[in-house]
Amino acid sequence: AQSVAQPEDQVNVAEGNPLTVKCTYSVSGNPYLFWYVQYPNRGLQFLLKYITGDNLVKGSYGFEAEFNKSQTSFHLKKPSALVSDSALYFCAVRDPRDSNYQLIWGAGTKLIIKP
Amino acid sequence: GAVVSQHPSWVICKSGTSVKIECRSLDFQATTMFWYRQFPKQSLMLMATSNEGSKATYEQGVEKDKFLINHASLTLSTLTVTSAHPEDSSFYICSASTSFNRGGQPQHFGDGTRLSIL
Numbered sequence: 001a002q003s004v005a006q007p008e009d010q011v012n013v014a015e016g017n018p019l020t021v022k023c024t025y026s027v028s029g030n031p032y033l034f035w036y037v038q039y040p041n042r043g044l045q046f047l048l049k050y051i052t053g054d055n056l057v058k059g060s061y062g063f064e065a066e067f068n069k070s071q072t073s074f075h076l077k078k079p080s081a082l083v084s085d086s087a088l089y090f091c092a093v094r095d096p097r098d099s100n101y102q103l104i105w106g107a108g109t110k111l112i113i114k115p
Numbered sequence: 116g117a118v119v120s121q122h123p124s125w126v127i128c129k130s131g132t133s134v135k136i137e138c139r140s141l142d143f144q145a146t147t148m149f150w151y152r153q154f155p156k157q158s159l160m161l162m163a164t165s166n167e168g169s170k171a172t173y174e175q176g177v178e179k180d181k182f183l184i185n186h187a188s189l190t191l192s193t194l195t196v197t198s199a200h201p202e203d204s205s206f207y208i209c210s211a212s213t214s215f216n217r218g219g220q221p222q223h224f225g226d227g228t229r230l231s232i233l
Contacts, residue, residue: 034221043121043208043224044159051219090158096219100164100172101147101212103222107158 002027004093006106013081013113021076021109023091032094033074034103035065037087044090050074061085081113118142119211121225129233130201136194136228138209144189145211149222150182153206165192199232206230 003026013019025031032051036044048059055067065076074091091106118141126134138148147166151159163179165171165186173179181203183195192211196203206229210222 032219036221036224041206041227041229043119043226044210046117046221046223049219049221100166101222102149102161102164105158 002093002095002104004091004104004106006089006091006109008109009107010110010112013111015083015113015115016080019078019081019085019111019113021089021091021111022073023075023106024071024073025091025093025104026072027093027095027104029095029097032096033065033067034092034094035059035063035074035076036090036092038090038108039087047076047089083113083115086111086113117221117223119145119209119223119225121209121228123228124226125229125231127231127233128199131198134196134199134230136196136207136209136230138192138194138211138225140190140211140223143211143213143223145192145213146189147212148186148192149210149212150184150192150194151208151210153208153227159208162194196230199230201232204230204232 005024034049035047038044048057050057050067058064063078088108090108092103120139122137150162162177163171163173165184167186167189171184186192208227210224212222
């Protein structure tokens with residue numbers, strides 16, 4: 001079965017330190033990979049995506065993600081965390097063969113940045 | 116660009132009433148719209164996928180007569196929760212996507228609707 005795993009329910013980082021939010025997937029073929037952020041009582045905001053090309057993808061708000069095909073991972077990173085980065089982060093994967101373009105979602109990781 | 120407007124943002128109503136939630140893509144044509152339900156501290160649960168002009172495809176376990184979805188145009192989809200009961204209370208989120216680039220485009224989300232049934 002296709003799945004996305006975010007192994008950490010919560011990640012705590014001090015402001016100014018680098019952050020990593022982990023994501024691994026089990027989807028056959030060459031999936032499309034996405035990261036979204038959700039602030040309380042809000043919908044999701046798109047951060048970045050990997051379709052093809054360079055393994056390091058840069059996105060909004062200084063976030064980037066590294067695609068690793070051999071490890072089937074797509075970890076989200078930021079060199080220097082801000083308190084305002086505190087939110088819920090979701091990794092999602094799409095099988096390009098799915099004509100409905102549905103996303104397979106990870107369970108989410110709560111990121112807490114402490115001042 | 117790629118703005119999705121969802122309305123209303125908060126609804127409180129009595130048990131037995133029906134509630135309609137609108138999802139509009141403001142600056143692009145959404146060939147596909149998705150409706151999700153999110154429980155506290157949980158991930159998104161896909162309820163249904165709708166393509167413009169055709170019937171929605173519901174996920175297993177989602178009652179199509181309970182959650183009526185209409186996608187009449189490329190910019191508007193509606194979800195109607197019929198005869199709502201307290202167990203229908205939840206956070207409902209819509210998203211919209213285009214078929215451009217063979218699905219390489221991200222889904223764009225509305226801000227969600229908090230539904231509380233008394």
